[in-house]
Amino acid sequence: MGAANQKSRQAMPEQDPHVRARNFEEVPLGYTPEMAIAEASRCLQCKNPLCVQGCPVGVAIPAFIKHIADGKFDLAIGKIWERNSLPAVCGRVCPQEAQCEGNCILGRKGAAVAIGNLERFAADWERANHACELPSREKATGKKVAVVGSGPSGLTVAGDLILKGHEVTIFEAFHKPGGVLVYGIPEFRLPKEIVASEVSCLQAQGAKIECDVVVGRTETVDELFEQGFDAVYLGVGAGLPRFMNIPGENMVGVLSANEYLTRANLMKAYLFPQVDTPIPHGRNVVVLGAGNVAMDSARTAMRLGAEKVSIVYRRSRDEMPARSAEIHHAEEEGLHFELLSNPVRYLGDEKGRLIGIECVRMELGEPDSSGRRRPVVVPGSEFVIECDLAIVAIGSGANPLLTRSTPDLPLGKSGYIIANPETGKTGKKAVWAGGDIVTGAATVILAMGAGRKAADSIHEYLTWGW
Amino acid sequence: MFRIIKREEMAGGTVVLNEIEAPRIAVKARPGQFVILKANEDGERIPLTMAETDPAKGTITVIYMVVGKSTELFSRLQVGDSYQDVIGPLGQPTHIEGGKNVVCVGGGTGVAVLHPIARGMKEAGCRVTSIIGARNKDLLILEDKMRLASHDLHICTDDGSHGRKGFVTEVLRELLEKGGVDQVVAIGPVPMMKFVSLLTKEFGVPTMVSLNPIMIDGTGMCGGCRVTVGGETKFGCVDGPEFDGHKVDFDELILRLQAYTEQEKLSYHVCKCKGEL
Numbered sequence: 001m002g003a004a005n006q007k008s009r010q011a012m013p014e015q016d017p018h019v020r021a022r023n024f025e026e027v028p029l030g031y032t033p034e035m036a037i038a039e040a041s042r043c044l045q046c047k048n049p050l051c052v053q054g055c056p057v058g059v060a061i062p063a064f065i066k067h068i069a070d071g072k073f074d075l076a077i078g079k080i081w082e083r084n085s086l087p088a089v090c091g092r093v094c095p096q097e098a099q100c101e102g103n104c105i106l107g108r109k110g111a112a113v114a115i116g117n118l119e120r121f122a123a124d125w126e127r128a129n130h131a132c133e134l135p136s137r138e139k140a141t142g143k144k145v146a147v148v149g150s151g152p153s154g155l156t157v158a159g160d161l162i163l164k165g166h167e168v169t170i171f172e173a174f175h176k177p178g179g180v181l182v183y184g185i186p187e188f189r190l191p192k193e194i195v196a197s198e199v200s201c202l203q204a205q206g207a208k209i210e211c212d213v214v215v216g217r218t219e220t221v222d223e224l225f226e227q228g229f230d231a232v233y234l235g236v237g238a239g240l241p242r243f244m245n246i247p248g249e250n251m252v253g254v255l256s257a258n259e260y261l262t263r264a265n266l267m268k269a270y271l272f273p274q275v276d277t278p279i280p281h282g283r284n285v286v287v288l289g290a291g292n293v294a295m296d297s298a299r300t301a302m303r304l305g306a307e308k309v310s311i312v313y314r315r316s317r318d319e320m321p322a323r324s325a326e327i328h329h330a331e332e333e334g335l336h337f338e339l340l341s342n343p344v345r346y347l348g349d350e351k352g353r354l355i356g357i358e359c360v361r362m363e364l365g366e367p368d369s370s371g372r373r374r375p376v377v378v379p380g381s382e383f384v385i386e387c388d389l390a391i392v393a394i395g396s397g398a399n400p401l402l403t404r405s406t407p408d409l410p411l412g413k414s415g416y417i418i419a420n421p422e423t424g425k426t427g428k429k430a431v432w433a434g435g436d437i438v439t440g441a442a443t444v445i446l447a448m449g450a451g452r453k454a455a456d457s458i459h460e461y462l463t464w465g466w
Numbered sequence: 467m468f469r470i471i472k473r474e475e476m477a478g479g480t481v482v483l484n485e486i487e488a489p490r491i492a493v494k495a496r497p498g499q500f501v502i503l504k505a506n507e508d509g510e511r512i513p514l515t516m517a518e519t520d521p522a523k524g525t526i527t528v529i530y531m532v533v534g535k536s537t538e539l540f541s542r543l544q545v546g547d548s549y550q551d552v553i554g555p556l557g558q559p560t561h562i563e564g565g566k567n568v569v570c571v572g573g574g575t576g577v578a579v580l581h582p583i584a585r586g587m588k589e590a591g592c593r594v595t596s597i598i599g600a601r602n603k604d605l606l607i608l609e610d611k612m613r614l615a616s617h618d619l620h621i622c623t624d625d626g627s628h629g630r631k632g633f634v635t636e637v638l639r640e641l642l643e644k645g646g647v648d649q650v651v652a653i654g655p656v657p658m659m660k661f662v663s664l665l666t667k668e669f670g671v672p673t674m675v676s677l678n679p680i681m682i683d684g685t686g687m688c689g690g691c692r693v694t695v696g697g698e699t700k701f702g703c704v705d706g707p708e709f710d711g712h713k714v715d716f717d718e719l720i721l722r723l724q725a726y727t728e729q730e731k732l733s734y735h736v737c738k739c740k741g742e743l
Contacts, residue, residue, distance in 0.1 A: 173685055175504060175511075175551040212553045214685055218490050241689040243699065250692050250699060250718055252725045259688035267682070268508070273736040275508040276536055277682075278729035352721040399686050401704060 009111035010039040017332035021302050024187045024270055027329060028092075028117075033073070036121040040069035042106065043113045050103035051115060056449030057156070059083045061100055061115055068118055077126040080119060081135055085159035085202065086152060086448065088127060088194045089181060091120025094445045095323050127197055134205055138165035143462040146171060146229040148215045148402070151179020152444045153435030154235035155199065156451030157458070158207045164459050168207045169229075173214040176266060179237055181444070183266040184258075186296050188303065189326075192265070216402035221409070221431065231430045231458050234417060235451060238436035239399040243392055244288065248346030253280065253354030257289070257297045257393035264300050282389025285309045286357055288343055289393035290320040295330050297391045302333055309335050310385060314342040314362050314375040338385065340364070342375065346390065356386045396441050406431075416440060424454030432458055467548035468503075471525060477605040481531050481575055482541045483517070489524030491554045497582040498560030498676065498708055501526065502684045504551040505539045512536050513681055515707060516555070517578040526552075529578035529607065535734045556684040557707045560674075564591035566648040569641055570616065571634050571662055572598045573654025577608050579676055580653040585615035587651075593617055597637045599654075603628035635661050642669040649674070652711060656720050663711030673711035677702050679722060694718050 013029040014020075020027055031039065043065040051061045060079055067076035080087045096102070096116035104112035126132055143166045147154045150172040158168045176182050178195040203209060213219060215236070224232055241256035243249050260279070263269040269279035285301040287294050290313035298309045311330070313320060316339050320327060331337075340362045347356040361381035364373035398415035410418045410427035417426055417433040424432040434450030436442060460466060472485035491501060500515040518527035532541045543549065560583050568587050572580035577598050588594045596616035600606040601624045613619045620637045621629025630637065635658075641647060642665065650673040652662040659675040666673040679702040681691035691702035696713035700706065 173553070174683065175553070212551050213490070214553060214556065217554065217556055217685075218494060239685075239687040241687070243689070245699075250694055250722065252721050256689035259682060259690045262682050262688050267510070272729065273733040276510040276539075276733060278726045278733065280725070352718065401685050 009042070009114055010035045010117070012114070012117050017329075017334070020188065021299075021333035022305070024303055026191055027188050030124055031117055031121045033071070033125075036068050036118060037071060039114050040065045040118055043069065044105060046105060050105065051100040051113075054099040054101075054103035056099065056445045057083050057452050059100075059119070064122065065113065065115070065118055068122060073122060073125045073129075074131045076122040078132055080122055081132075083452075084119075084448070085156060086198050087119050088123035088198060089152070089190060090445055090448070091116050091118075091123055092190050092194075093185060093443075095443055097324060099445065127194070134201065135163055137163055137205060140167070141165045141462065143167065143230045144169070144228055145231045145233065145458060145462070146224045147233045147235065148221075149173075149179055149235040149237060149435075150177035150199070150209060151235060151237050151435065151447065152181060153447035153451035153454075154179065154233065155202060156448040157233045157235065157432075157434070157455045159202055159205070160452060160455035161458060162202070162205050162207045164455075166459070166462060170207060170209045171213040171215050171219070172209060172211045174266065175211050177209050177211060179235075183262045184293065184296070186261070186265055186300050187270075188299070189296065214401070216405040221402070221406045221428075225430070230462060231432065233424070233451075233454055233458065234402065234426070234431065234433040234437060235435045235447070236399065236402055236437050238396040238416075238441045240397040241392065242395050242397055244343060244394060246343060246345050248348055248354075249392075251346050251348045251352055251354050253282070253348075253388055254346060254390045254392065255280065257287075257293045257391050258396070260297055260391045261293070261300065264304075270300070270304060279304065280389050281305055282387065283307050284385075284387040285389045285391065286338075286385055286387040287311050287391045287393055289313065289395070290315075290322055291393065291395070292322045292326055294391075294393035295322045295326040297393050298335050299330055299333060301389065301391065302335065306389075310338045310387075311335060312338045312341050312343060312357070312359060312385065314340065315372060316340055316364060319372045340375070342377070344382070347384065354388055354390060356384045357390060358382055358384050396436075398437060398440075414440075422453060423457035424450060425457060430461070467550065468552040469548045470543055470545055472527075473543070473545050476529070476607045477531075477600070479532075480605065481529060481607055483527060483529045484540070484543070485518075485520075485525050485527045486549060486552060487524060488526050488552045488554075491552065492519045492524050492526050493521045495519040495526060495555035496559030497562070497586045498579075499555040499557050500684070500707055501528065501552050501554030501556065502681075503528065503540065503549050503553075505536065505543065506550050509539060509550065510536045511551075511553075511682055511684070512540070513556070513678065513684055513703070515557075515579040515676060515678075517581060526554075529575055531575045534730045538734070553684060556703060558705070560586065560708060562586045562590050562592075566592045567646055568592045568594050569638060569647050569650045570594060570596040571638055571650060571652040571654070571658075572596065572612070573634060573658040574600055574605065575607065576654030576658075576676070577606075577612060580651065581608055581611050581615055583651055583653075584612065588615055588617070595641060596620065597622065597634045597641075599623065599629075599634040599658075601625065633661075634658065635665055638662060639665060642666065642671060647671050650711075651675075656716055656723065659711060659714075660716035663714065663716070667712050674708050675711040675714060676707045677709060677714070677719065678707065679719060680725060692722070
């Protein structure tokens with residue numbers, strides 16, 4: 001563990017930006033074992049590891065990194081599995097720079113240990129080698145838990161409770177499990193095969209998954225109890241697309257990011273006509289918003305053959321909510337950023353098809369309630385961006401489908417479910433909730449953190465009755 | 467898997483009926499609600515309003531016209547074959563109020579959706595007059611069932627090969643002129659629903675239409691099924707499928723339904739070339 005090593009963080013090999021901007025294959029290629037060992041050897045093995053405090057599910061980070069440094073990859077993945085059932089996913093999509101890596105001591109003077117890359121390495125190594133046994137289950141308790149939604153929080157709850165000996169059935173409204181991991185995050189950032197593999201691990205441990213069941217319609221929460229479930233966890237995500245409510249929004253050529261990404265990812269429309277679901281191909285594409293979903297949409301449009309893809313955002317680059325790595329990737333791939341700009345109306349031709357967006361320039365004023373500087377319209381600054389496809393990625397609200405069919409479930413102002421942040425308990429007996437339907441749109445790992453706390457609380461309830 | 471236990475061809479094979487095993491959905495479904503069907507792994511998710519449900523048998527029935535690759539694939543499924551996915555029941559059930567004088571207007575395969583609503587209204591004590599139409603006699607479906615579900619049945623064909631020659635709107639106008647109509651329900655091709663709604667608006671008779679916008683998930687998540695109703699954006703899947711015909715922006719709906727026309731032609735063409743169909 002020389003000082004020189006500590007300074008040089010192993011760079012992640014990536015596909016060349018010019019090549020990858022036109023294919024759907026994964027952007028980062030992954031560490032080789034040599035690179036992983038070299039990177040793991042940079043870890044200082046802190047006595048009081050701050051990285052762990054930054055991890056919403058509390059992975060024993062120094063311990064698994066030590067195993068990698070020693071070349072014991074099977075022990076490394078075993079260590080991660082103790083706290084995280086989706087390491088191949090988290091190693092790819094967690095905002096590590098703001099969590100574990102953001103706390104790393106090495107980051108104060110140089111580059112933090114590449115914890116995310118190492119987690120990904122361990123998980124990918126295991127998938128390729130199948131060297132580890134699944135974690136063992138405790139004796140069956142005879143208790144049944146229904147998990148509604150198979151996204152990151154639902155999968156975490158299911159993974160934890162199945163190990164504790166409970167019977168778990170996951171209900172998914174779509175025809176494939178994974179939630180946002182399969183419909184929202186593109187193949188080039190998270191290959192679907194990886195989600196399928198992590199889900200099948202869960203099934204191998206005994207979790208049942210029933211797709212095509214829309215809880216709130218096919219079954220209500222109360223009916224799940226009538227069918228013999230002892231507890232219900234609601235991890236249904238936010239999932240109601242927001243629109244800007246400006247003129248022309250229902251024109252052909254204006255899509256929500258949810259629709260665009262679901263077509264591209266879940267329905268694999270990028271393979272059309274080999275598959276049956278079509279997707280619009282824009283020549284000039286505008287994406288409204290600057291979060292991760294906006295970056296995913298814009299990079300997808302690029303890969304579908306757009307000549308120009310512009311991100312339109314009303315604040316400046318500093319306020320963009322997307323992960324810095326994603327913004328960086330997007331820039332490398334040639335995306336255009338139209339910052340300090342706000343759309344005011346869509347323009348269409350005589351057939352009602354989109355031909356452009358009228359925007360105004362903005363400047364930043366005093367900070368608003370979000371702490372970010374409030375964008376203010378510059379008078380007389382109207383301009384038009386020509387485009388034939390616009391993707392609205394300005395966030396999402398709470399989908400009321402389930403909550404409306406569960407009248408005794410207390411909700412907050414915007415329709416999100418009220419749940420205790422420490423336990424996930426809702427105001428309805430034996431019902432827990434977590435993830436985006438409680439917090440509003442957030443990250444995969446925060447949803448998993450909520451799932452972990454809820455699983456602990458559900459286990460206590462099933463064991464002791466509280 | 468969702469097994470087909472009955473398959474029937476209507477209208478000279480251009481319209482197909484499938485009775486499908488879907489016990490959970492059969493128990494829950496109410497008239498006016500729809501399901502989303504997907505034939506196989508690479509298939510599209512296609513919404514169809516249910517024509518019938520049998521909770522005791524655990525089956526639902528859909529009736530669809532073969533118009534493109536996906537419905538062609540559906541039509542290739544035989545008794546004993548299965549749809550890979552059937553999701554539902556989705557959407558709001560029809561609001562049925564008894565004791566009214568109702569005119570039910572159906573066109574093409576819309577009659578399949580109209581039938582359980584007409585029957586439900588008759589059972590609820592409404593006086594039901596129905597007008598069903600098609601381009602010609604061979605394309606007219608469910609005549610016998612509609613006769614049972616209605617107190618009075620009028621039939622129109624564009625070419626006069628059965629019933630009266632002309633459009634459903636002509637018969638409707640006569641009924642409206644006679645007066646005493648409390649409500650109109652119109653389900654069929656979008657232009658038909660548009661013209662029925664324009665007509666009933668003249669007479670100030672409330673009119674309900676059932677829309678079929680393009681959608682993916684059917685649970686309010688994709689927003690693809692946006693329709694403008696009374697100047698407001700509504701989602702066909704969760705706010706609908708039924709809306710006040712006097713408030714729907716039909717022209718916008720027609721444009722939105724054509725969003726993928728070119729790609730659908732390509733898909734149909736490619737699969738025929740590859741000999742898949």
